[in-house]
Amino acid sequence: MIKTAILGYGRSGSTLHADPLEEFGGDFTVTAVCDIDPEARQKAASRFHCAIYDDYRKMLKRENLDLVVIVTRSDQHCQMTCDCLRAGVNVLVTKPWALDVAEAEKMIAAARQSKKLLLPWLPARWGCDLLRLQQLIASGIIGKVFMVRRREFSFGIRCDWQTERKYGGGYLLNWGPHIIDQAIQLVGEKVETVYGQLRQIINPGDVEDVFHVVMTTASGVILTCEYSIAIDQLPNWVIQGDRGTIFVKEKSVEIHQVNIPDNISPAGYGNRPEIRVTKEELNGEHRVTMSSRYGDPFVIYPAIAQAVRGESAWPVSVADALELTRILDAARRSSEEVKIINV
Ligand SMILES: NC(=O)c1ccc[n+]([C@@H]2O[C@H](COP(=O)([O-])OP(=O)(O)OC[C@H]3O[C@@H](n4cnc5c(N)ncnc54)[C@H](O)[C@@H]3O)[C@@H](O)[C@H]2O)c1
Known part of the structure; x- marks a missing residue:
């Protein structure tokens, strides 16, 4: 016990x-x-x-x-x-x-x-969307990934401590550990540059309720993560590879695969390839009020027990968490100084 x-x-x-x-x-x-x-x-x-x-x-x-x-x-x-x-x-x-x-x-x-x-x-590492996307990318279904967009939206107005800087409020610290970390986990590469824009649009207080962060990884993959004030219509994920695109809206996944012919006509303008669309639904558990897109605590807690008993390592290393904090700091600094930060 x-x-x-x-x-x-x-x-x-x-x-x-x-x-x-x-x-x-x-x-x-x-x-x-x-x-x-x-x-x-x-x-x-x-x-x-x-x-x-x-x-x-x-x-x-x-x-x-x-x-x-x-x-x-x-x-x-x-x-x-x-x-x-x-x-x-x-x-x-x-x-x-x-x-x-x-x-x-x-x-x-x-x-x-x-x-x-x-x-x-960092519960979003267990998010049902991230886990399925990691499998799809590893299978090569959309080829080599060159761009990842991860977004969340709301029009909800908060009035609690999350709107005050002195209490550690603000959406970058609140949502960054979910969505910025997920995008980085998906590509599994070190982030090298960060450009961020933070805005306070509708919430009271003195911190941002909107952020837009663009990062590039060691191999040049572009990651765009945003938390925004908007009606929920844009996909939560758009992942672009050189053989297709994956769109995720809440728990609906659409995979658009492109079949580029071996022989491309030099005379053909654009050489429109054939596109195959497949759809699937994510099956995360719903044991608590929160969607398992951000990780199901009933799945995570057994891993905590194993870590405390020394049976297996906790999957979120302090080195990873430190790296994420470095990126969040860089996004804030980038917004304040209006420049790209090398991390
Ligand atoms: N998905 C997630 O992982 C997730 C979701 C929501 C919140 N959070 C995080 O959890 C933290 C708490 O958020 P919340 O929404 O539950 O806030 P909250 O305000 O509802 O809860 C904080 C609690 O801490 C208590 N508290 C304050 N000062 C204390 C002290 N000195 N000693 C003991 N208790 C004290 C408050 O009375 C309150 O009950 C935040 O850091 C937030 O980012 C994580």
Whole structure:
């Protein structure tokens, strides 16, 4: 049994993490929950019959924990992670694990000193769209990929801490760890240049609610990732290869394969190739309120148990998470300075 505490029993802590922790009661036991909100503490106590705390430092002193799951506001992750590691407890920290590279490096140093595990949570790596697209690309169905576009849209207006910089708000930190990381994972190459544009369009507060980031990889693949304010009509993914294009809209996938003839007429204008279209639906599980396009926590939590027991490595390395943070920092700097950043 992995003695686990949830630090931050809010929207995400009480669902995306509490639900699988409850489901996999044979692996995890929720021994404590810490939240500054009395109502959240009350809900957690009646659900898990566990110890409750309003101060995580007190919890670290009193409880003998194997794992703390940190799901507080984004500006709180670094300090809390370092404190938990220094108290000798393994940490799973939600996205964005850090506000910037300086924070990420502090956390990595704390993990190294404590010899405890630091597990960054990047659930979109388990997204049903990404997993299927990785298979399709590896099969060569659209040939060599040269361009990936990954987009999400909404017209929803937020008014919570996610709209304030001092709390680590903003859509680059909120959505970048999902969609920018997914595009990079799909091509599996190091990003070399980043150009970003950030805008605040409809949300209150002082941070962006729109971002547009263009990256190039080591072999020259172009990745465009955007979170935008728009009616949901454009595809969430467009992947272009030299033998076809894949379009993904929510869970519908369309593969357009091009059959380029061996003998191309030098006199023919354009030599229009034959196009074959196939369609499929993605079968992600829907165990929680969130679509499994961003990863199903019921699939991810068994991997957390294996990592904490030392049975297998956690698939999201701190080196990967650090690299992603470096790219998010570069996108912000690029927007501020209006220039391409080499990473
Ligand atoms: N798909 C995902 O992985 C996903 C989805 C949503 C949110 N998140 C991340 O989870 C984090 C939390 O987001 P949320 O939407 O759940 O926020 P939230 O505001 O609903 O929850 C945060 C909780 O932390 C508590 N808290 C604040 N200060 C505290 C302290 N000092 N000690 C203990 N508890 C404290 C708050 O009372 C609240 O209950 C964010 O970093 C966000 O980016 C991840």
